[in-house]
Amino acid sequence: MSTLQWTDARSVEEAVALLSASGTIAKAGGLDLLDLMKEGIVAPARIVNLQRIDALRGVQFDETSGLRLGALTTLAEIASDASIRRNYSALAASAAHAATPQVRNAATIGGNLLQRPRCWYFRNELFHAARQETGREQSQYGAIFDNAMSAMVHASTPATALLAYGASVHIAGKQGKTRTIALGDFLLPPDFDRDRDTTLGSDEVLTHVSVPPVAANTNAAYHKQTERESYDWPICDVAVVLTMKERKVEGAKIVAGAVAPVPRRMSASEKLLLGREIDEQLAADAARLAVGDATPTEKNSYKVPVLEVVIRRTIMAALR
Amino acid sequence: MDDSTAPELVSLSLTVNGRPCTVRVDPAATLVEILRDDLGLTGTKIGCDRGACSGCTVWLDGEVVASCMTFALDAGGRSVTTIEGLARDGQLHPVQQAFVEHDAMQCGFCTPGMVMSCAHLVESNPDCTLDDVRGAIGGHLCRCGAYPNIFKATLAAATTVRQRKTRGPA
């Protein structure tokens, strides 16, 4: 019987060095890792525990530099942090509505962004081993955009909000090298053939997430639409971040999650809002524009009107 | 275990219900497995083993976690409170007492985890509302449908805790 090796890394450098060995996986909260292990989808020979690395902890905010979230920041911490609630309310909301209270206490933002999809073909050993997403048409969940090859969607809901705030991720690699990459470029369409759905290298560690400072007069809203309110994966989730000048929209970010392989900027809708005063009609027009090029499957076509409604309502909610 | 090719066990020290414990564990073991199988504390249940039913809820350093989705080694050096550790000096916790009074259970399998979440809520927020209760147990599955009485019991227990706090020490 193979023994799982467990090593507590004491520093980012040590973690990076350990990750170069094959069959080694880094662990933060361990929620996604344990699920994948229990489903027989991953079987690491060694786990590198990141939880003892203080450099990966901490929430820092100031008006000039914005927000810095250590990779080990839990979803519970994000949901309850006063500066995040005040300045990045859509992010706080996305964290507050993710998973369950128990999971939020342990799940980290780093792990959340690095998690694999929840697609019920992906999470099943049988399909995973066969490397096929057979019968994707059968899933009533999944993508309604960019779904020609696959309907799998990225599972992170905080990613929807982070994208709307223009977040970046920071990565440490070998020899102390670091790099920064915009979140939109970091997330990749989920794929059976890769062991990750991000551009993180196999011997790299995500160290922190940074979010630019928000302008004054920023209004934001977030809504996660589920079938069941208690605890559920989303039909879609939407984050809207608006910067206003007097009553007109100066800047707009509208992001929809769980409807495309990665969270999707609704650029045409954003452009429609620019320079205008938002009312119910404009919000409805922007929402209709957002879903205009949707290509749903037979089973998930209901997602199109639902997404349209949620975008409209979230735009209006951002005004309040 | 008496196998020659058993996994290499690692030493784990933690505090459980106020008592220091040291056990030798498989690194892949979860906290709930250690509690139930190594320490004989079978009060904590496994309902789904995926963190989706919250039946395995314990307190880890005073916060609610899903013990089936917690590596045992991640609890090293930390403090765990299980359902067996909630009553003090033979006195039921106000939530336990309220669950009995309000029949906040049926088959009882989800009850230990449920009590841990509700006890955490009333202790950290004795002014909790019905909406707070729904939110605190939003991750719990009670297939028997005891939720209405769980709500009543938890709000009653919160009142008890509130009153104790305002009365102050005896």
Next chain:
Amino acid sequence: MSASDPREERTILAGIVGDSLRSVTRPIPAGEPPELPPNAELRVIGKRVNRVDAVPKVTGEARYTYDVQLPGMLYGRIVSSTVPHARIKSIDTTAAEAYPGVRAVHVLDRILSIAQLRDPSVEADERYPLVRYHGQPIAAVAALSMRAAKAAAKLVRIEYERLPHVTSLEAAMQEDAPVVFPGPTEQAATAGGGGAAPNLPQEGNLRGPARGGLGGGPRGDVQQGFAQAEHILTREYSTQVQTHTPMETHGLVADWRDEELTLYASTQFVLSVRDEAADVFGLPKEKIRVFSEFTGGGFGAKFGIGNYGALAIHLSRKARAPVRLMLDRREEHVSVGNRPSTIQRLKLGAKRDGTLTALQVESFGTGGVALGAGVGFCHSTMYPIPNVLTEHYDVFTDAGPSAAFRAPGQVQGIFALEQALDELAHTLGMDPLALRDKVDTNDADDARARKVERRIGAEHAGWAQRRPPAADPGPIKRGLGMAQSQWAYIVHGTTSCEVRIRGDGSVAVMTGAQDIGTGTRTIMAQTVAEELGLRTEDVDARIGDSRYPAGPAAGGSRVTSSITPAARNASYAAARDLAARIAPHLGTKPEEIVFQDGRVFARGEPDRGLSFADAVRKANFDEIVHRADRREDYEGYRAKLGDLHISKQALGGVQFAQIAVDTETGVVKVERVVAVHDCGRPINPKLIESQIYGGVIQGVSYALYEERHLDPDTGVQLNANIDQYKIVGSRETPDIEVHVIEQLGRQSSTDARGVAEPANVATAAAIANAFYNATGKRIRTLPMTPANVLAALRADDRNDDEEPA
């Protein structure tokens, strides 16, 4: 008791307390205790007593099968099929057997709990049982640790010869569909229900039609009935497969020793575990002992030993060590039971004044590789419709076997019938309650109960303020709907209780029943306490041991109705015995002894009495033991199927649901339910409420969220977990208001009936009817997911109802 026992005619008051009581005459067997007055005059029965086993549940002390740990115990892990339909060519267990820590491996040679070929010779040459669904158990491994068992199980090599498979109900009904069973099949019901009528025709995957049921089969002539109708509606309804999902999975601890086989079972019926083990292993029943102190939910699926239990016993025998085999959550969803789906075509004929003239139902349902997909018996028994024809077909698919699930068949059937009645009412311009008043007129306890329940429910649900359909202008539309239920009042024939009064004054009562959460110990203790003038907590109530006097199955809502009369009769005999011994010490005659408020005294002299314990000690005996059997109901039964005795009277129930439909997202929220029920004499209103909450919540969950999803290409259940098989949680729980009426039917010495299943029957129909009131549209498909709701809102709802001149 048999029909020839001496009887005396007694005239007693019967009926609904607070509504109408009338004198009835009953043939009471000799020696029966005097009839109990209405609950208001009793001290313990009818009171809101705390569950006596609540403390162990809230402290974690309660031991479930999953918690049993015996010295030297091994852990069992099942090997199940990875294909949906196949012949097994070979099974190689050598690698598994050699894995470190493994102590036994066993391969099944037969599959329990599924349909069986009427002619077994058709597959007699098969080396192994045919694989008929993905996840079918094939073998199991027992090892020193769960980790070792899981690793070793993966090493069992199975060679399959694949056969064509079919997973959908519609596809399986086609003429050219792959055939699941190569010949006619049979499957008997368990104590919880399910199963199918014997000797029905079977063609391809279609078995039926079944025309019988409680109502006794077709009646009248439906063609004539429709000819007499002034309005005929024809509709199609469909319901989904629902899995039981008890919090504790199925499982067994088996300890095989030469002298005795001991089993710890998560079960609804310890004697079914004993009996199936005896049957499968060729053991005398006396050599098997079954324990079940606490069962973590069952809902109808936990009877017998099942394949997992047979494997645990085989492994224990081979390994000569105890083996605990608990299913994991995937195995639980897939292989041990579900509520079958249905497609129901219903045709209802009525006069313009609401009189029903004919009802015809043709239904199809799949229970996978098991039989038992039905639509209940309400069609022929609930309303006095003169012409009724129901024809039901089971359709086999390569999917996990169904099992009885909380009011099997009836939940599906009422969803259609009560919606059809609601549609009829609206078409005729009648209030749905008024239509029920018109047609719900059988001379039967359930009809009488529902009349009162409609009135109470209407008042508390605000029925008079109900608005016309689609009244709300905005996207969120609210509505109120109602539906009725009927369920069988069942008695478990072989039920015995034993009461022991010990010389130190302690009192114990025992029966070999079990508790799946309804409160068996408590109602039994209350009954004894009432008779002996004690408090419930003074009575030590024991269950969960097959060596105790035979107890009832926890299925068919029969535990309270079966146990309480036996417990009462045993207590009554013990009290008379005790009175005879105490009377001399109190200077009085035995018939003057009163047991009340923990004391024993001569009638009229309460201050000259003794405490119960002192009186017992004064009587100076070692132990008094009295056992009593559950006697037959005074007016007998409609039918007796083994131990399942079905009363001529039935249980009613009426529910009102208030819902809000977000017509833009398709999300339905059930805001409030008013549930009005009867259960004969309520023994413990607190426990009854819990059952009703539970039934309503399961009904909401069935109506809105739950659905088993199978991948058609592989037969894999895609959502065999807790996050994607969606069940009502805290935020979906509606506000539930419960009213229970006290209906004294005068059939037994306590008159307790059942409520667990009735609570689950009408909910989905009430929600569907509320949906119509909210939106003006009908939803005839479950579950009411956003996808199904949006489709229903967009559908052209015009139906070509017939209106013959």
